[in-house]
Amino acid sequence: MTSAAEPVFRRAERADLPALIALFAADALGGHGDTVHPDAFARYERAFERIEASANDILLVGVLGGEVVATAQVTFTTSLPSRGRTNMTIEAVQTRDDMRGQGIGAKLIHHCIALGRERGAGLIQLMSNAKRADAHRFYERLGFKKSHAGFKMVLEALPAAT
Amino acid sequence: MTSAAEPVFRRAERADLPALIALFAADALGGHGDTVHPDAFARYERAFERIEASANDILLVGVLGGEVVATAQVTFTTSLPSRGRTNMTIEAVQTRDDMRGQGIGAKLIHHCIALGRERGAGLIQLMSNAKRADAHRFYERLGFKKSHAGFKMVLEALPAAT
Numbered sequence: 001m002t003s004a005a006e007p008v009f010r011r012a013e014r015a016d017l018p019a020l021i022a023l024f025a026a027d028a029l030g031g032h033g034d035t036v037h038p039d040a041f042a043r044y045e046r047a048f049e050r051i052e053a054s055a056n057d058i059l060l061v062g063v064l065g066g067e068v069v070a071t072a073q074v075t076f077t078t079s080l081p082s083r084g085r086t087n088m089t090i091e092a093v094q095t096r097d098d099m100r101g102q103g104i105g106a107k108l109i110h111h112c113i114a115l116g117r118e119r120g121a122g123l124i125q126l127m128s129n130a131k132r133a134d135a136h137r138f139y140e141r142l143g144f145k146k147s148h149a150g151f152k153m154v155l156e157a158l159p160a161a162t
Numbered sequence: 163m164t165s166a167a168e169p170v171f172r173r174a175e176r177a178d179l180p181a182l183i184a185l186f187a188a189d190a191l192g193g194h195g196d197t198v199h200p201d202a203f204a205r206y207e208r209a210f211e212r213i214e215a216s217a218n219d220i221l222l223v224g225v226l227g228g229e230v231v232a233t234a235q236v237t238f239t240t241s242l243p244s245r246g247r248t249n250m251t252i253e254a255v256q257t258r259d260d261m262r263g264q265g266i267g268a269k270l271i272h273h274c275i276a277l278g279r280e281r282g283a284g285l286i287q288l289m290s291n292a293k294r295a296d297a298h299r300f301y302e303r304l305g306f307k308k309s310h311a312g313f314k315m316v317l318e319a320l321p322a323a324t
Binding site for chain 1: 212
């Protein structure tokens with residue numbers, strides 16, 4: 001792994017959407033049914049607007065050579081346990097396939113951690129599919145503890161992409 | 163387990179705070195450092211105000227015989243994967259120690275699931291401490307799949323309760 005790649009991290013803009021959708025569509029393991037098919041675009045656009053409208057959410061992109069090469073979303077949630085601590089959740093983390101092994105993902109997570117500190121989060125949390133052994137080692141190297149089990153229940157099957 | 167207990171579920175109110183804090187303070191396993199000490203109250207109050215102010219968060223209580231016997235917080239997050247799906251996260255789940263084994267926790271989670279459907283969530287997710295084997299069986303019985311690992315990183319140690 002070299003550390004030469006120095007991506008710039010910033011909030012996602014609407015113009016980043018096609019590149020972001022392509023990142024998720026390329027991820028077969030998650031089984032999230034993402035697609036670059038134009039019929040699905042309006043759904044992503046609505047989601048982007050909701051994320052933008054939420055004061056608790058920040059959608060980030062990592063840009064290198066003018067291209068979106070990585071993304072993550074952070075969500076801030078205050079709850080009562082731990083004396084009313086604010087937690088930051090990281091999700092929807094992706095690095096473009098051909099950009100792996102350059103430390104971009106680690107820089108992205110470090111950027112998220114810095115954002116969490118800036119905003120006063122007392123804890124950062126995330127879930128990773130049980131099958132992603134590489135991702136688990138990655139997060140442990142970055143200082144996360146695999147202390148929890150993650151449970152999911154799908155309520156709505158995805159519509160066909162047509 | 164009997165199913166006689168029929169709690170009413172509603173949004174938490176400020177007057178519920180002392181009972182809610184007592185629920186979290188009684189939970190030794192989570193190691194969350196919660197306390198009913200009056201010096202800590204202001205922090206819980208600020209957290210309650212933030213939860214109330216967030217359009218994406220709902221703090222629930224289960225009430226039985228006029229007393230708060232259970233609680234959970236749900237957070238709605240829209241993100242890009244799964245074609246812009248809205249996910250609901252359940253956290254800060256507690257049932258009062260002396261009220262266990264009456265199906266109150268299961269009713270609370272069913273109430274959360276119904277809320278998720280009402281608000282158009284496509285997926286419900288939660289994390290549970292790896293040590294809570296009973297909780298894992300509970301969530302699996304309710305239809306959740308333990309498909310993920312949960313990672314945490316503490317940024318801020320709790321202040322002393324004094």
